[in-house]
Structures are given as C-alpha cells and as structure tokens.
Amino acid sequence: MSKKNEVTGVDEELTVEELRALIPQLQQLTDKYKRAERIQKALLDISELASTVSHLSNLYPAIHEIIGDFMNADNFYVAFYDKSEDTINFAYFVDEYDEQTVKQVPAEKAKGGVTGYILKSGNNLVFRKNEVDSLFAKIGIKAMGEMPEHLMGVPLKRGKQTIGAMVVQTYDPKVVYTPEDLEVFSFVSQHIVTTVDRVKRSELTERTIRERTRQLREINDDLQEEILERQKVESLQQALFEISELAANLEGDMNAFYSQLHDILARLISAPNCYIAKLDESGKRLEFPYFSDTKSDSVESRRLGLGLTELVLRKGQAELVNPARVLSLAETGELDVTTAQDILKKSTTWLGSPLVVDGEIEGVIAIQSYGTQANYSNKDLELLKFVSHHIASAMERKKRTKAIQKYNQELEERVKNRTEELDNANQVLKKQIEERKEIELKLIHDAxxxxxxxxxxxxxxxxxxxxxxxxxxxxxxxxxxxxxxxxxxxxxxxxxxxxxxxxxxxxxxxxxxxxxxxxxxxxxxxxxxxxxxxxxxxxxxxxxxxxxxxxxxxxxxxxxxxxxxxxxxxxxxxxxxxxxxxxxxxxxxxxxxxxxxxxxxxxxxxxxxDQSMRERLLEEMEMEAELRKTMRSSEFGQFVQPILSLSDQTPLYHEFYLRWEHPQMGAIAREQFRQVAEHSGLTLDLDMYQLKRACEILKSTQDENMQKLAVNVSITHLLQASLVNKIIDVIEDSGVSPSKIVFEFDENDLNRRSQFILPAIKKLKRAGVTLVLDNFGSGLASLSYLFSYPFDYIKIDHRFIKSLPRSQRNLKLIQSIMLISEHLHFDVIADGITSQSQLDALSNIGCRFGQGKLIASSTYLETTDQDLLAFSN
Incomplete structure (x- = not known):
C-alpha cells in the first residue's frame, strides 16, 4: 500500500506499523458505511411498504421489523392524535411489561405523559431511568406505567404539524440508545408519515371499491329480481287480458270456455289438475261444471260435506292444503278423515280459492298436484287468489251475456210499451212545468x-x-x-x-x-x-x-x-x-x-x-251624545220640591227631579231632554239614574223632613217582569226601605199601554212602594184608573189648578175626585199652586195636599265626589 509524500508529491509505500495504525480508522469507516447502507435499505423497505401493504394492521409490524434491524426495538409503539375526537389513538403497541389493551385514550388524560409531551412540544425525547425525576420535573410531565432503562421518542409530523409520536424503549440496562440511533430514528420517522398516509389512502380506496362493488352487486340483484317480477306481471296481465277476451268472445260451449281458462291458468301456475265447483240453486250440493285430472276422468255432483272445497266455502278465503297441514285439519274436524287419508296416500298438494260474485261466494276453483315433486307455496296461493277474482268475473260476465240476450228481447217489447207510457207522461209533465212556472212566478211575487x-x-x-x-x-x-x-x-x-x-x-x-x-x-x-x-x-x-x-x-x-x-x-x-x-x-x-x-x-x-229638519235631527243626535256623557259623569243638577199638607205645611214627601245645565247649550228643559232620552232608548237608564240618586240621598240625608222621595218613572219599566224586579232589587241593594220611595206615573203613558201594567203596579204596591198617578185629567178615560189601579195619591194636572178660582167647572171636577177618593181610599194632591187665590180655593173645598212655587220652592242638592262614587259603584 502506498501513500503520497506531501513534500515531494511522490507515492511512497506504507510501513507495517503505519498500516496497523490505519486499521481502526478503516474499521470505523466500514461500520459507518454499513450503517448507512442499513439505513438506506430501511428507507427503501419503508418506501416499498406503501405499495405492497394494503392495510395499516400489516404496516406497523413491518415498520417495527425494519427499525429492529438497526437498533434494539423490542418495545415499540406508534400513537396518533385525533383532533376531531381530541383523543390519542395507539395504532401499534408492543411492550414486554405493559400489555396495552386500551387503543384510544383522551388527550387530556395523556397530556402529562411522554406521548403527550412529544405531541404537544413536537420535540424529540431521550432519557435514562436515572434521569427521570430531574428531567420530568423540568419539562412538566409525570411517569406513567413501568419506567424503562432507556427511552427514545420522536414526533411524527405532516409538514409543520405534529400528528403523532413513535417511541422505542428498553428495560435492559445494557442497551443504550446513541445520538446516532436518535438521528436514524428521527430520519426514519419523517418517511413513516408519508408511508402511513399512502397506505391509509390505499386502504380507503380499496374499501371504497369493495363497498361500491357490493352496492353494484346488490343493485344488479335487485334489477334481476325486478326483471323477473316484471316478467311475471306481464304474464299475469296477458293472462288477465286473455281471460277478459275469452269471456267477451267465446260463444256456445261452456266446457270449452272452462278448458281455455285452465290453459291460461297453467301458464301462470303448475296446474296439471284443475276443477271448478259451484253451489246449486238450493245451496246444499256441489256441482262440477269443469273437471280435469290425471288420475280421474270425472267427478259426480255431491252434497256438502267436509271436503277441501267445503273448507274454502266455509272460511270464505283461499286455502293451501299439503300433507303437513292435513292432520291438523282432520284433528279439528275441518276435514273428513277419508279425504285426509287420500291426500296423505297420494301426497297431494291442493290450492283452492273462492269465486266471489257481487260479494257472494258462488263456487271454488282448485288445482292440485300429486307426489312430492310439485309443492305449492304461499306465492302460488296469492296468485291463484288474485286470478280467481278475474275468473269469477269472467264466468259471471259469460253468464250475464246469455241473460242479456234474453233480456234484450224482452226489453224491446217493454220499450215499445214504455214509449207509449212516456208519451202520456210527457203530456202530464208539460202540465206540471206550466204549474211550476206559475209557482216560480208566485214565489218571485211573494219575495x-x-x-x-x-x-x-x-x-x-x-x-x-x-x-x-x-x-x-x-x-x-x-x-x-x-x-x-x-x-x-x-x-x-x-x-x-x-x-x-x-x-x-x-x-x-x-x-x-x-x-x-x-x-x-x-x-x-x-x-x-x-x-x-x-x-x-x-x-x-x-x-x-x-x-x-x-x-x-x-x-x-x-x-x-x-x-x-x-x-x-x-x-x-x-x-x-x-x-x-x-x-x-x-x-x-x-x-x-x-x-x-x-x-x-x-x-x-x-x-x-227641509234642511232645518236635518239640522234638528243632528241637534237631537248631538244632544243625545251630550246626554249620555252627562249621565256617565253625573253632571245633572239635583232638586227636590216638597208636597205639603195645606193645613200645617208639613211635608208629605219630596219630589226629586233633575235639571240639565249644559256648558254650551245652556239650560235644557226637563221635557226636552226626557224626550231625547225616549227617542234614543235612554229612558230606562235615565230613570234608573234618578232612582239610584234618590236612594243615595235618602241614605245620606240628615234632614228629618226629607224621609220620602218621589221619582218620575216611565211606564216602560212596567212592561216586563224583569224590569220591575230590577227596580225592586236596586232599592233593596241600596239599603233603603221601599216605603221611603214614591213612584209617579204619567197618565198619558198609562193611556197607551194600560192593559199590560196592572200586574206590575200591584207588584210594586206589594213591595211597599208608594204609587202616585201624575198629571191626572190630561188624558182620556182617567176615571177608569181610579177604580182599577191601587194608587195611593192622585196628582191633579197643573192646568186644572191654573184655572182656579175663575173656573167653577174645574173646581167642581176637583171636588168630585175628592169625593171619589173617600170611597176608594186615596188622597188628592193639587199640583202647580202659584197664587194665593188658588191656594184659598183649594183650602175652601177641603183639599189636603198641594205642590207649587207658592207654598215651597225647589231646593238644590249638592253633589259630592263621594255621592258620584257611590252611584258609579
């Protein structure tokens, strides 16, 4: 192995010692590359999960397995925050000490724990068991469940929004999560959210497709069923149409008619055997106008018994009889035992429906099958019941067609006879029309x-x-x-x-x-x-x-x-x-x-x-309105004038009357406003007003001389018993004795309605009221009142007094009345004494009582607010 000299730039061979010094660095570099490769593989696997896994229930275990490849992840869980429900859902949870059974907890309950902190803060959280107290106090959370030796949690984010948390933890003190683990865990978490969203969308799409497929399948089944029903309905309609046509067109042989009905029925229901039974005219026997059966050629007429046909006739409804029902019918006595045995022997299934015409059962149509291969159902029963109504109608129409032909022949003859009768009836009808017109004209005239x-x-x-x-x-x-x-x-x-x-x-x-x-x-x-x-x-x-x-x-x-x-x-x-x-x-x-x-x-x-009359009418209407207002406000002037003894001037009683002083109209005469009251229907109200005021004065007065008050009362009060009772009730309710009340009735009123008031006068007399006949001599037939009515006093009209002493005739009349009074027990009062000569003339003839300005003037009575209140109440 060579290295480049930094001074000369020439490659030089490394020594063994130098090579040995490079081994740790190379080993570290190798581990780094391997770790990067595992991370890259984990990310690739996570990305592939989005396309290979269709359900979230399979996604989270796969993610758990991938994370376990590059760190200890024996204890691992994933939680998501549901904002609409405000809950934390544990989508995946594996823990060797804590068996998680609750998949969902309220966010409020979990906010003080590790998961709640990560969701709320959006920060990573790594701690050891010995750091729990200081760290939890610092970040404001508390321990929940068994504390691990080491925990590492990272947030799951969609953009900047924290939507969940992913946590690994270990209970092994030897296992330590390094910053590199946290870096890898955080890096992986960013890709997991995308994968979960893709799987969710895929799962939702798949579920939607399945649901839509199911709906389409149900719709298709419904359509197929509807098609079958429509076909049945069309077949039924066609059959009914044929039945109707058959009844209308077939002539002659009735057996052919019944046979064709059987053929039509057989297209709707399996009907290899069919018969029609009808009651005879007596209603006691069965006849079989049509019978078609694979096991019998014919059937005889028979009396009614306990057969299947009779069962339908008795119950009046369609019946389905099969071997399973036969025994119960036989046990209840509805079916003959022999018939029941025959049905069981042949395994017969039988349908029968009544033939109803005009509400009456006239027969039965029945179909039957033998053996166990063809069994009728309730649908077949309903169909036969429906068709039987139309068959019955067809049979009845067929029957009536023959009757109509006969009837038409008879009708032609009857029409001829009836036409002649109508001609005669037409003539009668024309006469009645003329009479009706006369009646209508009379009604118009009468109207x-x-x-x-x-x-x-x-x-x-x-x-x-x-x-x-x-x-x-x-x-x-x-x-x-x-x-x-x-x-x-x-x-x-x-x-x-x-x-x-x-x-x-x-x-x-x-x-x-x-x-x-x-x-x-x-x-x-x-x-x-x-x-x-x-x-x-x-x-x-x-x-x-x-x-x-x-x-x-x-x-x-x-x-x-x-x-x-x-x-x-x-x-x-x-x-x-x-x-x-x-x-x-x-x-x-x-x-x-x-x-x-x-x-x-x-x-x-x-x-x-003329217009002046209109003005007077308007004036009277205005006065009527003012009179009503004055009565409501009690603004009348109240006066009394005594009726005195002419010998010692002691008062017999006082006459109470009203005066009306209007602010604009001035003083209105008593006769005038009483006339207005009479025209406007206020007479009764005005009289009641005076009576109530008189009762109030009698109750409150301290004047010993004023112990009796007289009120002028209209004769109208005496025309109805209820009004008389009302007068008496007013007096009694006021607390005043009726003996202190005097009623003065005008003779002119008595003249108009005298025949109606005698019972009322007597009733007032019995109640204790003093009665006076006022203005005596001003009307007609006055003497009849003296004999017929129980008056206590007769007040001579002031026009007679006015003529004294120059009119000896009037003086003699007054003397005659006084003479009559001695026999009829009433006293005479001279009204309107205005001069000394009048008083002297009356005294000379022995008149005891009098009234007038000369002997006593009218006295005005003050009206207090308390009086008005008492009257209004």
Whole structure:
C-alpha cells in the first residue's frame, strides 16, 4: 500500500506499523458505511411498504421489523392524535411489561405523559431511568406505567404539524440508545408519515371499491329480481287480458270456455289438475261444471260435506292444503278423515280459492298436484287468489251475456210499451212545468210583496226608489217624491180587537191609499203600520201635497172592524228626491224625519222635509251624545220640591227631579231632554239614574223632613217582569226601605199601554212602594184608573189648578175626585199652586195636599265626589 509524500508529491509505500495504525480508522469507516447502507435499505423497505401493504394492521409490524434491524426495538409503539375526537389513538403497541389493551385514550388524560409531551412540544425525547425525576420535573410531565432503562421518542409530523409520536424503549440496562440511533430514528420517522398516509389512502380506496362493488352487486340483484317480477306481471296481465277476451268472445260451449281458462291458468301456475265447483240453486250440493285430472276422468255432483272445497266455502278465503297441514285439519274436524287419508296416500298438494260474485261466494276453483315433486307455496296461493277474482268475473260476465240476450228481447217489447207510457207522461209533465212556472212566478211575487196587503214590500220599493234616484241624477227635471205614512191607534186596535181586526184594518188602509194615488205611482208597506208612496212625474210640489191631503182625509174616515166603528188617522212625511241622494235609505230617512215632525206637531197632517229638519235631527243626535256623557259623569243638577199638607205645611214627601245645565247649550228643559232620552232608548237608564240618586240621598240625608222621595218613572219599566224586579232589587241593594220611595206615573203613558201594567203596579204596591198617578185629567178615560189601579195619591194636572178660582167647572171636577177618593181610599194632591187665590180655593173645598212655587220652592242638592262614587259603584 502506498501513500503520497506531501513534500515531494511522490507515492511512497506504507510501513507495517503505519498500516496497523490505519486499521481502526478503516474499521470505523466500514461500520459507518454499513450503517448507512442499513439505513438506506430501511428507507427503501419503508418506501416499498406503501405499495405492497394494503392495510395499516400489516404496516406497523413491518415498520417495527425494519427499525429492529438497526437498533434494539423490542418495545415499540406508534400513537396518533385525533383532533376531531381530541383523543390519542395507539395504532401499534408492543411492550414486554405493559400489555396495552386500551387503543384510544383522551388527550387530556395523556397530556402529562411522554406521548403527550412529544405531541404537544413536537420535540424529540431521550432519557435514562436515572434521569427521570430531574428531567420530568423540568419539562412538566409525570411517569406513567413501568419506567424503562432507556427511552427514545420522536414526533411524527405532516409538514409543520405534529400528528403523532413513535417511541422505542428498553428495560435492559445494557442497551443504550446513541445520538446516532436518535438521528436514524428521527430520519426514519419523517418517511413513516408519508408511508402511513399512502397506505391509509390505499386502504380507503380499496374499501371504497369493495363497498361500491357490493352496492353494484346488490343493485344488479335487485334489477334481476325486478326483471323477473316484471316478467311475471306481464304474464299475469296477458293472462288477465286473455281471460277478459275469452269471456267477451267465446260463444256456445261452456266446457270449452272452462278448458281455455285452465290453459291460461297453467301458464301462470303448475296446474296439471284443475276443477271448478259451484253451489246449486238450493245451496246444499256441489256441482262440477269443469273437471280435469290425471288420475280421474270425472267427478259426480255431491252434497256438502267436509271436503277441501267445503273448507274454502266455509272460511270464505283461499286455502293451501299439503300433507303437513292435513292432520291438523282432520284433528279439528275441518276435514273428513277419508279425504285426509287420500291426500296423505297420494301426497297431494291442493290450492283452492273462492269465486266471489257481487260479494257472494258462488263456487271454488282448485288445482292440485300429486307426489312430492310439485309443492305449492304461499306465492302460488296469492296468485291463484288474485286470478280467481278475474275468473269469477269472467264466468259471471259469460253468464250475464246469455241473460242479456234474453233480456234484450224482452226489453224491446217493454220499450215499445214504455214509449207509449212516456208519451202520456210527457203530456202530464208539460202540465206540471206550466204549474211550476206559475209557482216560480208566485214565489218571485211573494219575495217582493207584502203577504197581508199584497203591496210591494221594502225590497221592491227600495229597488224602484234606487232607479228613481239614478233617473234624477241623469235628468234633473224628472220629479219624484216619497210619502212616508204612519197610522194612528194601530196598536190600540190590535190590542183591543185582536190581530185579526188589525189585519183587516191594514188591508182597508192599503185600499184607501191606493185610491188616492195614480196608476203609475208605487204604494208599498214597509212593515207594521208604516206605508210609503213613490210619486212619479208630477208638475210641482202642490200635486204632492194634494195627494197627501187626500190620503189623510181617506184614513180619517171611520173603519168598521168586527162590528165596531173605529177611527184612525195618518201622519205623513214628504221628501222630494234630489240629485244629491245616493241611496234609497237616505230618502226614506228624510221622509221618516218629516213624518216624525208631523206627529210631533199634532198628528193628522203632513210635513214637507227641509234642511232645518236635518239640522234638528243632528241637534237631537248631538244632544243625545251630550246626554249620555252627562249621565256617565253625573253632571245633572239635583232638586227636590216638597208636597205639603195645606193645613200645617208639613211635608208629605219630596219630589226629586233633575235639571240639565249644559256648558254650551245652556239650560235644557226637563221635557226636552226626557224626550231625547225616549227617542234614543235612554229612558230606562235615565230613570234608573234618578232612582239610584234618590236612594243615595235618602241614605245620606240628615234632614228629618226629607224621609220620602218621589221619582218620575216611565211606564216602560212596567212592561216586563224583569224590569220591575230590577227596580225592586236596586232599592233593596241600596239599603233603603221601599216605603221611603214614591213612584209617579204619567197618565198619558198609562193611556197607551194600560192593559199590560196592572200586574206590575200591584207588584210594586206589594213591595211597599208608594204609587202616585201624575198629571191626572190630561188624558182620556182617567176615571177608569181610579177604580182599577191601587194608587195611593192622585196628582191633579197643573192646568186644572191654573184655572182656579175663575173656573167653577174645574173646581167642581176637583171636588168630585175628592169625593171619589173617600170611597176608594186615596188622597188628592193639587199640583202647580202659584197664587194665593188658588191656594184659598183649594183650602175652601177641603183639599189636603198641594205642590207649587207658592207654598215651597225647589231646593238644590249638592253633589259630592263621594255621592258620584257611590252611584258609579
């Protein structure tokens, strides 16, 4: 061996000593090359694993074996961090002291150990057993499991992300991991991640391919099964079509019909033997119109027994009978023993299904096979059951075809006879149609006319009035007017003579009004005693007034009802149709307002509507709203005026009444706001208000002279028993004795409804209320009240007192009433005493009680907040 001289540059031979000195270096170099070769081989093997190993379960043992070739790796494990689950999965674990059974642990639990440190820090970890305490304290981990003599762990990284750890460890004190081992171990770990990813992808791809192959195989099997089912369905449809065609086209021999049915059925089910059994007309025997069997030529008709056919007839459903079922049927008595033995002997499998027509079982179709080669299944049973319905229908159609032919012959004859009958019926029908048309016309007439008077009704009148308004809007010179007619005393006639007389009265009124108008004018009845007239094409308003005057004159003449002579009258409101009207109701409203004005002004006349009436109506509506507001806020003035003894001036009782002083309207007369209350339906509320206030005053007053208060009450309270009870309840609830309450009823109210209120008057009397007949002498037939009603006092109307002493006639009248009072046990009160001469005249005739400004003025009562609260409660 030679070496180059560094001075001369000439190769020189080495001496033996020099060669011996070079041996360790050469040996070290040789070991280094061998180690590099092993590493290169290990990397090559790891790279080949990616293409040769298809499952991770085979990959990790192979990696273990490769690492064991160049270092001690008896104890080796690989762990990966699953971020989605936050767990550490031990993909491979081999340890001679620790048998790893848990493949997965929470990352939180493992973070304090060796594996957790490597995953968290991404650093290598190498330590000896004697370094554990100081090192673990330094890096903040703790010992888990048996401590090895030497451990070496490296992170598994994908790029810069640590995804796992690979660890080797030894429990042999003689084994030491060198820095070269750590370098090789770290180098190998970088390639292992790539290999694991490749194997995972390969494994996933293989698993996906297997799953897809399985799915495709299942889909193919399903398609094959569907193809078979479709073929079966097509065969079944074809068979059903042929059965239908057979029933429609085959004529003549029924045996040929049954034979062809057998052929069609045999294509669907193995049916070498087939028969059709039907019940005879008695339903007690079986007949066999068709029988085809390989072991028998024919079968005789027989009585019903315990055969297979009868089994289907009894249960009403398809049956599958095989040798396995025969014994149980025989044991339960469903099948004859002889039949059961025959089935067992021949190994017969039998299918039977009922032939159902119109919900009734008429027979059975059956197929059977002998021997063990052909056994029927439930699918065959279902198929026979399905086909049997169509066979039954085909048989029934065949049967009915013959019946139809016979029926058609009979029908031709019947049609001929029926045609003649229809001709006659047609004549009757034409007559009925004519009668129906007359009925329809009558219904239309009835819908637009009043049933009593046969006059047009409200609907028809409104329709004609709407046309008149439209005509007026198109041509202003067209003249139309509406007369609203209200009759007097209609209710009195109804109540005294009965509804029949009332109907006669309305019919007579309608005739009289009709004679007062022209032929093209329209007269209608709105209901009750209200009539309206639409006047068309008149020249001026004088013509309208003339018609109204004629109507009033005609109705004022006497009526003969039930043999009695009765009088009535009419109040008429007139409204001219103007261009500003938009609806019929507006015209009727104004005509009604004019009629009301006519009644208010004295009845028996007519009033032409003008704008001032509208203004008065609006004023009354405004006053109604203010009245409601005043009642809610209790802003009335409260006054009392005593009724005194004329001899010693002691009070008999005090009359309580309200005054209304409106901030804008000023003082409103009591008659005026009571009239507004009556028109707006507030009379009952106003009376109840006064009664409650009177009860509050009686309960709170300290005045010994004011122990009884009188309240003016509308007769309306006496028309219903519930209202009378309500009055009594209000008095009792207030805590005031009824004996302290006085009710004054106006005679004019009694005149209108006297026949209805006597029971109510008596009920108030029994309750202890004092009763006064107010304004006596102002109405009609006043003396009848003195005898019929239990009044405690009669208050003479102030107009009689006003005429004293100059009217001796009125003075005599008062004396007569006083004389009657002695016999009927009531007292007389003179109302409206305003002068000394009146008082003297009354005293001279012995009148005991009186009321008026002369003897006592009205007293105003203060209203406190406490009073208002008490009333509102």
């Amino acid at each position: 637009h006319h009043d049933s009593l008077t046969d006059l047009p009704n409200r609907a028809m009148f409104n329709s004609r009035l709407e046309l008149a308004i439209a005509s007026k809007q198109r041509r202003a010179d067209n003249m139309y007017a509406v007369l609203f007619i209200d009759l007097d005393r209609f209710k009195l006639i109804n109540d005294t003579l009965g509804h029949h007389a009332g109907d006669e009265f309305l019919i007579e009124v309608s005739k009289r009004i009709a004679h007062c108008i022209r032929g093209h004018d329209l007269l209608a009845r709105l209901g009750g005693d209200e009539f309206v007239v639409l006047l068309d094409n008149f020249e001026d308003s004088a013509d309208v007034e003339e018609v109204a005057a004629r109507i009033i004159d005609a109705i004022s003449k006497p009526f003969s009802l039930d043999g009695k002579e009765m009088y009535s009258g009419a109040s008429i409101g007139i409204a001219h149709v103007q261009s500003h009207y938009r609806a019929a109701d507006e015209v009727l409203r104004d005509a009604d307002a004019a009629m009301y004005q006519a009644k208010t002004s004295g009845r028996g006349n007519y009033v032409m509507f």
